[in-house]
Amino acid sequence: MLFRRLASTSAWTLPPTIRQILSSGHDSANKVQLCGWIKSVRRQKNVTFAVISDGSCPTGLQAVLSNTLSSQLKLGLTNGASVRVSGSLVNSRGTGQAKELQVDSIDVLGECNPETYPIQKQTLSVDYLRDHAHLRARTDTNASILRLRDSLTKVMQRFYERHDFCYVHTPILTSSDCEGAGETFRVTASSAVPSHVPDLLDPSDSPSSEFFSKPAYLTVSSQLHLEALASSLSRVYTLSPCFRAERSQTSRHLAEFWMLEAEWTWTREVNDVCQLVEACLKDALVLGIGEEERRALAKGVPDYDQRLRCLEDAASSKPWVRLTYTEAILELEKYAAAAGPKASTFQFKPQWGCALQSEHERWLSEVLVKGPVFVTDYPSSLKPFYMRTNDDGKSVACFDLLVPYVGELVGGSLREERLDVLCSRMSALGMDTEGEEYKWYLDLRRFGSAPHGGFGLGFERLISWVSGVENVRECIAMPRWARRMLL
């Protein structure tokens, strides 16, 4: 038989997007054809102006139609309708855009009833848009955030590629609970519900009733798995979904969120880990967001100018401040003492050995430092078992990066690479160092152990910080939190 083979694909490409058309310096002699959705329509005496967006850039493109043309349309030129237009790209006589499209022909591909369309022109509340998660990317702000997310991903990928990290995929389903916080999601095969009831409820399920022969959970962090891969590939990172069954409703927490986590060997100082974090975040601030996108995002943020100055300062070449936990506690105590029992001081008393509360973290970055601050060397009692014990025996080589408006953005540490030290710490915490659960983790220290460290960065928090969009629920396309999962 004769096989149908289409023309060679090497020169193949999709038709240009509006972004590509606007950025390519099109010649007005050349006709362009493009598709998109109507964002607004303005009828004047002889002509109709319609802004068309295909989501590829914040501005969209203004199309100018003769009213003769628009009156011939069978379907209405309404907000939200999808259209295909052809015409010439010309210099705009109006303000607000450099180019506009002089339309020769237009077709409405998908109509949109202006009475029932949920995305109306007026400002819609974030709550309303959360209730319409399937359509909210059609608003300028939400589309901008999604493009920013894409852009920040690229900047991060390039940073880690430049530093010879290997991008890896770590498991989502796991039997281990990295943080030990217990707020995990449990996974069962829905088709495997056995007829005998008790198995399902008992965490020590008989192997036969479990899909994986043992209980499975959604990962809360990729770190332990990254450590295994770093013990072969030296430098690894991932951008991976993580899950915490947190019931608290805050602007910084989601049940499903994405974390950028990196882990690398041959590092011996927590300051070196901070250095890499600072370098990659400065790339995010400098390269992650263009001027046009920033203007589009600024519209929804009341104190945007102040935030922007703060971001510009953080992006400058000036190194970020580092404080030890002990120094941070001293500063907090000093402030609390000087302020006296005023309403403006803290609800929780700062005290060595106790966790820093959100109010403390915000004060450190927003008031004391007025910028990002690495707080290092926390007491070991406040941190998980895997962090490397300092020579003082009571603190660990770790850091939290606190940034204004967001709070904790990154957490990281050196990992304990000394088998004996790790085992005694685990034993002290009542963990079983002889059993199967951590055997593999201890093996990494048993065979060719290497000093190493790493960190985890909350990706939605990064987007919140860079964009000025306050709640992480707007920083992900389809957010999930306690009692909320649409689509």
Next chain:
Amino acid sequence: MLFRRLASTSAWTLPPTIRQILSSGHDSANKVQLCGWIKSVRRQKNVTFAVISDGSCPTGLQAVLSNTLSSQLKLGLTNGASVRVSGSLVNSRGTGQAKELQVDSIDVLGECNPETYPIQKQTLSVDYLRDHAHLRARTDTNASILRLRDSLTKVMQRFYERHDFCYVHTPILTSSDCEGAGETFRVTASSAVPSHVPDLLDPSDSPSSEFFSKPAYLTVSSQLHLEALASSLSRVYTLSPCFRAERSQTSRHLAEFWMLEAEWTWTREVNDVCQLVEACLKDALVLGIGEEERRALAKGVPDYDQRLRCLEDAASSKPWVRLTYTEAILELEKYAAAAGPKASTFQFKPQWGCALQSEHERWLSEVLVKGPVFVTDYPSSLKPFYMRTNDDGKSVACFDLLVPYVGELVGGSLREERLDVLCSRMSALGMDTEGEEYKWYLDLRRFGSAPHGGFGLGFERLISWVSGVENVRECIAMPRWARRMLL
């Protein structure tokens, strides 16, 4: 107080990896320091040769030590030990490598007992290595596969960036089951086990007992969510974990796998979707794997030369073959009829209206076409509800891409954008078009509907195809399948 700020990070970088050292054209006058793991040691009369790898490239680096130096070491220079070495990079006098390291000093950072180290020099079976998932990346082949995975990710990202796609993150937790196959994983908050038992077992849980107020599942495909985002951003793609609670144990299935899925608007021909898939896969074949890495991988594959010829042919500019399902059935029937009742023909009789079996798919790509083949326009009864109905009313505008050795690599289609056609198809399948479950999906057709299409590509299968590594369990760092979840 005086804030400690370290030197500016702008010029900051990590020490070079072995790959960077070897590719940078180092001057032998400059001393280099590097870290890695010993891969092999060979003692001769005056010198010791040790191959050191840090996982950054397939070859590693040969280090040459005087026996005086190696005899001074307190810890043994054994396979798997981690070391730090300094010396000069010189032209190698031996064969097998262009450069070698003349060692001035060496430290063993982490010893490795050669008696108990699970990764011995001799060839280890895939089963043994699967049992040692935490260490198997230390073998040359598994490290190569992980680097290939990284490389293919980058090639794909660049492809989609060039074509102005927006990289998005779609939800992992969802209430909808895209494929309707029912083999899903169910998710519950492990801390939320209520004291009253019945709720937990009843799929129609009372809202209070569910973390999200309704049952949650792990996604089997991002497609429906991508469609929502494409209806704003026009071109979107994701590389996302997907989950199927499949109990079948095959070389092509995992319970947790990664899918590259893309979705874009304003496309009207299934051939256009095929065209994009072909272009992106040719990029993967041409750019995804370097010569050195290919040689490293070839070692483990018996029929590598034949596979390589097949891959080179697929990567050529010659367009890939396209067959309709109807044509494919005719070819299969013809072959089965000509072969008669011989043992070499099919176990399942090829028949219009029935699914293509694995044996049919393999015959089409491996025997008939001897290369990748797009089989298009399957009967609608064999495909999910969302695929666009063709004008003949009985087939849908879809395709499966079949490739030699792997079988189905990609599946895609135009999506039904006509609200009325979609609703009748759903009703015919007994799906509720009035309820909440699909309201959002139908809204995408109700308001500014746009013709669109997309596809899903099994990422482990792509790696299997490109690498020649037969089983997808080797194509992901830490595989999960029925009854198997290590780490």
